[in-house]
Amino acid sequence: MKYVFFLLYGAFTLQLTSQTDTEVIRNIYSYSLSNGQSYQWLDHLSNQIGSRLSGSLGAERAVAYTKEELQKLGLDKVWLQPVMVPKWVRGNPEFAYIETAPGETLSVNICALGGSVSTPLQGLKAQVVEVQGLDELELLGRENIAGKIVFFNRPMDETLIHTFRAYGGCVDQRGSGAKEAIKYGAVGVVVRSMNLRLDDFPHTGSTNYGDTPVNKRIPAAAISTNHAELLSSMLKMDKNLKFYFKQNCRQLPDVQSYNVIGEIKGTEFPNEIIVVGGHLDSWDLGDGSHDDGAGIVQSMEVLRILKDLNYSPKRTIRVVLFANEENGLRGGTKYAEEAKLNKEKHFFALESDAGGFTPRGFSFDTSEKEFKTIKKFENLFIKYGMDNFFIGGSGADIGPLKNGEVILAGLRPDTQRYFDYHHAASDTFDKINKRELELGAAAMTALVYLLDNYKL
Amino acid sequence: MKYVFFLLYGAFTLQLTSQTDTEVIRNIYSYSLSNGQSYQWLDHLSNQIGSRLSGSLGAERAVAYTKEELQKLGLDKVWLQPVMVPKWVRGNPEFAYIETAPGETLSVNICALGGSVSTPLQGLKAQVVEVQGLDELELLGRENIAGKIVFFNRPMDETLIHTFRAYGGCVDQRGSGAKEAIKYGAVGVVVRSMNLRLDDFPHTGSTNYGDTPVNKRIPAAAISTNHAELLSSMLKMDKNLKFYFKQNCRQLPDVQSYNVIGEIKGTEFPNEIIVVGGHLDSWDLGDGSHDDGAGIVQSMEVLRILKDLNYSPKRTIRVVLFANEENGLRGGTKYAEEAKLNKEKHFFALESDAGGFTPRGFSFDTSEKEFKTIKKFENLFIKYGMDNFFIGGSGADIGPLKNGEVILAGLRPDTQRYFDYHHAASDTFDKINKRELELGAAAMTALVYLLDNYKL
Numbered sequence: 001m002k003y004v005f006f007l008l009y010g011a012f013t014l015q016l017t018s019q020t021d022t023e024v025i026r027n028i029y030s031y032s033l034s035n036g037q038s039y040q041w042l043d044h045l046s047n048q049i050g051s052r053l054s055g056s057l058g059a060e061r062a063v064a065y066t067k068e069e070l071q072k073l074g075l076d077k078v079w080l081q082p083v084m085v086p087k088w089v090r091g092n093p094e095f096a097y098i099e100t101a102p103g104e105t106l107s108v109n110i111c112a113l114g115g116s117v118s119t120p121l122q123g124l125k126a127q128v129v130e131v132q133g134l135d136e137l138e139l140l141g142r143e144n145i146a147g148k149i150v151f152f153n154r155p156m157d158e159t160l161i162h163t164f165r166a167y168g169g170c171v172d173q174r175g176s177g178a179k180e181a182i183k184y185g186a187v188g189v190v191v192r193s194m195n196l197r198l199d200d201f202p203h204t205g206s207t208n209y210g211d212t213p214v215n216k217r218i219p220a221a222a223i224s225t226n227h228a229e230l231l232s233s234m235l236k237m238d239k240n241l242k243f244y245f246k247q248n249c250r251q252l253p254d255v256q257s258y259n260v261i262g263e264i265k266g267t268e269f270p271n272e273i274i275v276v277g278g279h280l281d282s283w284d285l286g287d288g289s290h291d292d293g294a295g296i297v298q299s300m301e302v303l304r305i306l307k308d309l310n311y312s313p314k315r316t317i318r319v320v321l322f323a324n325e326e327n328g329l330r331g332g333t334k335y336a337e338e339a340k341l342n343k344e345k346h347f348f349a350l351e352s353d354a355g356g357f358t359p360r361g362f363s364f365d366t367s368e369k370e371f372k373t374i375k376k377f378e379n380l381f382i383k384y385g386m387d388n389f390f391i392g393g394s395g396a397d398i399g400p401l402k403n404g405e406v407i408l409a410g411l412r413p414d415t416q417r418y419f420d421y422h423h424a425a426s427d428t429f430d431k432i433n434k435r436e437l438e439l440g441a442a443a444m445t446a447l448v449y450l451l452d453n454y455k456l
Numbered sequence: 457m458k459y460v461f462f463l464l465y466g467a468f469t470l471q472l473t474s475q476t477d478t479e480v481i482r483n484i485y486s487y488s489l490s491n492g493q494s495y496q497w498l499d500h501l502s503n504q505i506g507s508r509l510s511g512s513l514g515a516e517r518a519v520a521y522t523k524e525e526l527q528k529l530g531l532d533k534v535w536l537q538p539v540m541v542p543k544w545v546r547g548n549p550e551f552a553y554i555e556t557a558p559g560e561t562l563s564v565n566i567c568a569l570g571g572s573v574s575t576p577l578q579g580l581k582a583q584v585v586e587v588q589g590l591d592e593l594e595l596l597g598r599e600n601i602a603g604k605i606v607f608f609n610r611p612m613d614e615t616l617i618h619t620f621r622a623y624g625g626c627v628d629q630r631g632s633g634a635k636e637a638i639k640y641g642a643v644g645v646v647v648r649s650m651n652l653r654l655d656d657f658p659h660t661g662s663t664n665y666g667d668t669p670v671n672k673r674i675p676a677a678a679i680s681t682n683h684a685e686l687l688s689s690m691l692k693m694d695k696n697l698k699f700y701f702k703q704n705c706r707q708l709p710d711v712q713s714y715n716v717i718g719e720i721k722g723t724e725f726p727n728e729i730i731v732v733g734g735h736l737d738s739w740d741l742g743d744g745s746h747d748d749g750a751g752i753v754q755s756m757e758v759l760r761i762l763k764d765l766n767y768s769p770k771r772t773i774r775v776v777l778f779a780n781e782e783n784g785l786r787g788g789t790k791y792a793e794e795a796k797l798n799k800e801k802h803f804f805a806l807e808s809d810a811g812g813f814t815p816r817g818f819s820f821d822t823s824e825k826e827f828k829t830i831k832k833f834e835n836l837f838i839k840y841g842m843d844n845f846f847i848g849g850s851g852a853d854i855g856p857l858k859n860g861e862v863i864l865a866g867l868r869p870d871t872q873r874y875f876d877y878h879h880a881a882s883d884t885f886d887k888i889n890k891r892e893l894e895l896g897a898a899a900m901t902a903l904v905y906l907l908d909n910y911k912l
Contacts, residue, residue: 030615158891159486161840196891358814358870360841384617385816385870387843414814414841414870416891435614435652435872 021453025380025446028305032442037304038297039434041069042356045296046287046429053284054324055087055255062280063258066296066321070262073304077265080258083334085324087255088115090284091248094221098234099125099242106234108227109200110190111285112247113174113207114327116220119188123246124149124219126187130235134172134180146185149243151235152177153192153228156419163415164354167194167422171205178220179210189220190243192228194419200224201424204283206327221245259331263318264303266452272315273339275349276302276448279325279332279397286427290418293429294356294437296321298411301441302448313452315347322397325353329396336400346406348451350444351395355421356437357413361388362447365408374407377450386443388412409447411440477909481836481902484761488898493760494753495890497525498812501752502743502885509740510780511543511711518736519714522752522777526718529760533721536714539790541780543711544571546740547704550677554690555581555698562690564683565656566646567741568703569630569663569676570783575644579702580605580675582643586691590628590636602641605699607691608633609648609684612875619871620810623650623878627661634676635666645676646699648684650875656680657880660739662783677701715787719774720759722908728771729795731805732758732904735781735788735853742883746874749885750812750893752777754867757897758904769908771803778853781809785852792856802862804907806900807851811877812893813869817844818903821864830863833906842899844868865903867896 019027032038045052049065052058063080070078094112097105112118129145131137132154137145152173156166171194178189193203202222209217223231234241260280266272278295282288299319306313323331339346350362361381364371371391378389393399394408402408413436421427475483488494501508501518508515519536526534550568553561568574585601587593588610593601608629612622627650634645649659658678665673679687690697716736722728734751738744755775762769779787795802806818817837820827827847834845849855850864858864869892877883 029617033614158489161485161895163891358872416814416895417889420889433873433876435619439617439872 021380021450024449027309028445028449029384029442031305031309032301032438032445033435036301036438036441038301038437038441041297041300042289042293042432042437043429045293046289050287051284052280052282052288054085054257054281054327055252056284059257059281063260066260066280066300070260070300070319073262073307075262075264075303075307078262081261081335081338082256082258083323083330084254085257085330086328087252088327089250089252091118091250094245094247096221096243096245098231099244100234100238108231109202109224110221110245111202111204112249113191113220113222114204114283115206115208115251116178116247116249117217118248118250119219119246123244124188125242125244127240128231128235128243130232134176137180137184142184145181148186149188149190150177150181150186151190151231153232155192156194156196158196163196163419166196167419170194174205174222175208178207178218179212182212182216182218186218188218188245190223191220193222193225194422195225195424196419198225198229200226201426203422203424204285205423219247221247257323259323259335260321261318262303263316264307264313266315267312268314270316272345272347274315274317274347274448274452275320275398276317276444277320277322277397278352280321281324281326283326283423285423285425286421287429288427289429289432290355290421290427291423292325292353294432294440295352298352298437298441298444302445305441305445306449311449315452317448317452325397332397332400339401346401348407349394349398349401350409350411350447351398352411352440352444353395353397354411354413354415355418356432356440357417358436359386359411359413359440359443361386361390361412363390363392363394363410363412365392365394365402370407381443381446384439384443411444413440477836477906480905483765484901484905485840485898487761487765488757488894488901489891492757492894492897494757494893494897497753497756498745498749498888498893499885501749502745506743507740508736508738508744510541510713510737510783511708512740515713515737519716522716522736522756526716526756526775529718529763531718531720531759531763534718537717537791537794538712538714539779539786540710541713541786542784543708544783545706545708547574547706550701550703552677552699552701554687555700556690556694564687565658565680566677566701567658567660568705569647569678570660570739571662571664571707572634572676572703572705573673574705575675575702579700580644581698581700583696584687584691584699586688590632593636593640598640601637603643605644605646606633606637606642607646607687609688611648612650612652614652619652619875622652623875626650630661630678631664634663634674635668638668638672638674642674644674644701646679647676649678649681650878651681651880652875654681654685656682657882659878659880660741661879675703677703713779715779715791716777717774718759719772720763720769722771723768724770726772728801728803730771730773730803730904730908731776731854732773732900733776733778733853734808736777737780737782739782739879741879741881742877743885744883745885745888746811746877746883747879748781748809750888750896751808754808754812754893754897754900758901761897761901762905767905771908773904773908781853788853788856795857802857804863805850805854805857806865806867806903807854808867808896808900809851809853810867810869810871811874812888812896813873814892815842815867815869815896815899817842817846817868819846819848819850819866819868821848821850821858826863837899837902840895840899863907867900869896
């Protein structure tokens with residue numbers, strides 16, 4: 001359908017000084033939807049590179065690929081910013097079963113939580129104590145927990161409309177379950193997957209042992225929601241059943257990785273920087289198409305669209321593909337440190353890290369006063385189905401930039417499907433809808449354009 | 457996760473007279489999301505019954521199944537309203553290829569358009585003339601068209617944000633292409649599928665021969681978007697290539713079918729009727745999960761939720777599962793005729809027929825004055841991500857009820873993915889997200905509740 005584009009090419013140039021913001025934004029959307037690159041980039045990243053866990057070959061290949069693609073765009077500068085990242089490896093696939101009597105076993109789907117230690121070589125078998133949350137541990141006490149596997153089974157609250165809130169209300173079990181259970185003598189932890197669906201996919205994600213010495217740490221796994229229900233109902237029949245699991249993961253020494261960065265120099269205020277980005281690393285089970293391949297290609301697309309439409313930004317516009325969001329945030333931390341060291345002034349930073357779904361709005365982490373002005377832009381997005389500008393978080397990777405001056409923002413897509421795929425083997429390219437992805441890229445480009453022209 | 461529900465059951469009862477609209481709507485949403493039935497109903501309808509083209513065994517089974525399910529709900533009345541429907545059958549799967557030289561052929565994916573005549577028994581082979589729309593036929597004239605197959609290849613406009621508008625701007629090729637091409641002596645018609653994606657699925661849908669005598673009608677097929685691109689690019693190399701297709705469809709005599717209807721009698725105004733519905737028939741290629749299985753189960757869910765929450769409606773609330781929307785609208789027409797005959801007063805009618813995606817709003821077909829009052833309800837939906845009440849169409853099946861008095865409305869879900877599946881073999885249950893479906897059912901229930909309490 002290229003002919004449509006070539007026919008209209010003239011209309012797509014942003015140079016015409018007579019163009020209103022409305023017209024510019026219309027051109028950005030049309031270009032993204034009719035001549036987008038984000039979907040093809042993501043196809044390569046997901047299907048030719050695949051998962052990109054920090055320290056993996058996939059992560060390394062993703063750095064090389066995205067750098068090369070940014071170089072093709074004819075930006076003013078493309079470079080790699082070195083950063084040391086943790087390297088945790090899953091090893092051979094995990095294996096687990098429920099045993100109701102010797103030889104009577106039922107296999108269940110689990111995966112090690114990121115950062116977990118392995119089980120002993122022969123695996124770990126123990127009785128199970130089911131709890132609905134961390135606070136139950138104290139009530140049960142050491143006498144009911146010591147020597148057992150703690151099974152955290154509080155589901156995400158399905159009645160919450162915004163699924164990230166349901167996630168926020170549940171994820172302490174995954175993040176701190178192992179650390180807390182250790183205090184009561186537990187020998188392992190199994191956590192119900194952070195997933196609103198009942199299905200067969202275990203969802204990984206970091207667990208954090210805090211100060212617990214390495215030799216005291218206990219293995220921690222996620223179990224699929226279907227099998228969490230199964231285990232729970234079997235425990236009701238037989239509280240003495242045993243759970244066996246074997247995992248082979250380990251933490252290796254940190255390795256070298258990179259934030260991938262490209263920029264278009266500003267023509268009027270080159271020292272004021274606008275950042276747009278996402279994180280290039282992903283968990284290892286799927287191919288990370290939604291988390292956060294989508295944010296990566298949408299961020300790259302912002303610069304490509306502005307460049308292709310011959311837009312000369314007033315401020316410097318920089319894309320940053322952050323390393324290691326999932327299990328360390330080293331990329332975001334490093335980028336902010338270097339920015340401070342180099343006395344760079346960041347004016348605005350925008351992250352996409354909530355999946356490549358239909359965009360619904362932007363959340364802003366800025367002063368009430370600033371937000372009041374920015375909120376006026378909301379009207380420009382209504383015809384594109386984006387009508388929700390609100391005060392809230394931005395993104396994990398750009399968070400460390402926060403200094404009371406920089407305006408931070410996050411793209412907010414529809415959240416209904418996100419946790420079906422989040423950190424699971426089901427987060428794959430076939431779950432991406434091309435138009436939804438492109439609408440997000442267009443929205444980000446439009447906001448960057450508006451902020452570039454925004455006077456404080 | 458039933459324990460959550462039983463724990464909270466008391467809170468879900470709508471009888472408490474002290475409840476505000478805000479609280480009632482919160483309960484409706486929570487009940488739909490935590491104790492929904494729509495997804496399981498749709499699973500059965502899609503996977504155990506499958507496609508439901510008018511006159512087919514599937515359509516008949518769907519009538520029996522939904523009637524039985526409505527009867528289980530303990531409504532005041534459930535009945536079947538007889539209606540004669542057309543019966544068009546596809547016959548054996550279609551077959552088509554592009555021939556560049558004798559024996560040099562490339563298979564392509566087509567399907568007969570609904571209502572089309574078959575090709576001759578041995579199939580039809582002819583040269584192809586590609587056009588971008590109906591108006592090109594006159595420009596080309598009979599000398600360039602007679603004896604050829606007309607290939608309508610204008611794509612949906614991907615730059616339009618609302619995909620139904622892109623569909624509206626294109627579907628004349630499918631609806632009237634054959635009828636118009638006949639006037640210039642064409643022997644067949646191939647239409648690019650109404651699909652914004654490039655993929656391999658042909659999308660069916662009705663073609664309308666108008667007054668053309670049966671013996672003058674020419675066969676009409678849809679071709680997948682990938683193969684439309686292929687055919688077009690091959691024509692650029694060789695305008696003398698030939699296209700072969702064979703289809704085996706035919707029109708049989710009308711058969712008996714039914715609208716499936718259930719109702720809860722109103723306590724204060726039993727003679728004022730509120731209708732909620734969708735169409736039970738579907739095209740024959742997929743299982744019709746989005747078009748319109750979703751609307752069927754959401755409509756049934758409205759009555760189930762109100763009933764389960766012990767809500768006693770003031771007006772009579774009726775669910776109507778309409779027969780034959782896709783190729784005749786006989787169900788909707790019949791229902792409106794009977795309503796008029798029986799002097800029934802319809803107060804409000806709401807249809808869901810735009811897929812089971814995240815609901816974004818409602819469109820209303822009513823007076824400006826009425827709309828101004830209804831628009832005030834919009835605020836109650838904002839926290840559920842529904843914030844778009846607007847004046848527009850409602851639904852095909854409830855359209856015949858329009859009489860200047862009844863308020864008509866349509867559920868408006870996100871439109872980005874709809875035409876990926878619409879009328880194609882890819883419209884299947886795995887494309888349904890449970891939460892998105894349930895949010896739509898909740899929104900419809902909430903609106904019905906508000907209108908039931910609405911004083912003119």
